[in-house]
Amino acid sequence: PSPSLIPGHWDPLSQLSHPGIPQFMSIGYLDGIPFTRYNSERGRVEPLTGWIKDGVDQEYWDRNTQIGVHNQQLAARSLDTLRDRYNQSGGLHTFLQVAGCDLLSDGSVHGSRRDGYDGRDFIYFDLESKRFVAADSAAEVTRRRWEHGNVAEDYTYYLGHVCPEWLQKYVRYGQKELDRKEPPDVHVSGKEEYGMLTFSCHAYGFYPKTIAVNWMKGDEIRDQETEWGGVVPNSDGTFHTWARIEARPEEREQYRCRVEHPGMLEPGIFAWEPKSGVNLTVVVALSVIAAIIIVAALIGFIVWRHQSGNSRGREGARIHLALLWESRATDAGLTVFPQGRTVLDTAWQLVSIGGGSSSGSLLCRSRERSWVNPGV
Structure with missing residues (x-):
């Protein structure tokens, strides 16, 4: 099979100053399945599957824990830089980073790195073109600095060599699990x-x-x-x-x-089988009742958080949704090579609330971090 390392994740975030909610998270994915995790609450990289736990030694976990701590600090500095660059003094803000590679069946490698701020594209690097694309004038500052500092060479080496090398290792570790087929x-x-x-x-x-x-x-x-x-x-x-x-x-x-x-022997054809009018009426009625209960509970929760927030002299709860983009190019690769493998390499998500210190969230796929991440 052709291994593939691709980015793609959707992560809803709430107010991260609440105890027990990590301010920074890193999750590794192989074929879209999470296999490692680091967050600021636990402070270390942990296995999420048996095959990665059995496949690597303690040095792997120690090294990647150090990398997770470093990336958390780097993400915090990057978010502070972007807040200043966009002239923002408060509010909830996010910094996101996604990087990944595809190793296709013909031996070629596709890779990309994408950064974002507040859920929007900021800067993008493509392995094939070896160039950075800035989304706006603020990102142009970063692009010029990175191109002057030869950052593209670091990304090219990581995405084209380190990332595929670790991808193949992960495929070997999880071969049995990855080869399974479960029909829908x-x-x-x-x-x-x-x-x-x-x-x-x-x-x-x-x-x-x-x-x-x-x-x-x-x-x-x-x-x-x-x-x-x-x-x-x-x-x-x-x-x-x-x-x-x-x-x-x-x-x-x-x-x-x-x-x-x-996982299917042949394509399946499925038709709608409408329920009887009585059953449909019951379903609709129950749905309406459930919706009323949910709305009432949500209103009550908002009121409670608002009152609780006022008593502490700060804002009530706010919810922010942040998106980690999915690579269109790698999606196309999966279509051409349906037996390909999928791994998410690197994605950072950094959140800052108000004028306080920054915090962050990172998603990682491939755990070798020999490359230099310069920050924005």
Whole structure:
């Protein structure tokens, strides 16, 4: 199989000054499955799978713990720099970094490094072009400094040599686990609203990540009319995804969901089987009741946090969502090489609240950190 190291993660963050919530996190992924973790609360790198625990020695954990501590400090300084560069004195801000590589079946290597601030692109490095692309004038300052300092050479060596080398080691360590195939559990649902019928096709619990979910009308695949969700990891090491399409109610019998996955002997065709009116009414009623309860609980929580925050002389709870981008180029690689391997190498997420000290969050895939990370 062709190993692949790619970035892609979605991480919701809340107010990180609360005890027990790590201000900085690093998670390593192989084929989209987390296998190592570092956070500022624990202060050390820890194994998340049996194969990585058995495959490396204590020196590996000690070395990468030192790297995690260093990256946490570096991320904090980078966030302070960006806050100053964007003339921001307070509020909640995030610094994110994602780096990864693909080792394709033909022996070629693809890699990239992407930094972001407050959920937006900041600067990007592509291994093939060996150039930095700045998203705005603030990022241009970083681009000029990095190009003058030959940072591109460090990134080229890491993404083109160190990253693929460790990727192959991880593949050997977890070969048995990575070669398993778990077929998806597919569910099709329908909802009629405003004179249109919306079909949803959900695939749950599959591995590996490679999957094709398509809506068909008759014998024709209707990709242009289909909306897809991302392929998202579950806590048990499997994945889930969905595809949605709109149809006229009178054409409901013509639509089918087609699912193809390495764990299936052949592609599966799934149709919507509507429930009876009585059962549907019950489901709708229960959904409405559940929504009311959730809204009421949320309002109560917000009021409580607001009152609690005022009593401490500071703002109530705020929630910030930060996104770690998914490489389009590596997604294309997975399509061409469906037996490829997937690993997330490096992603930093740094959060600062108010005018206090910075904090951060890092996601790491490949654990060798021989490269130099210069900060922004």
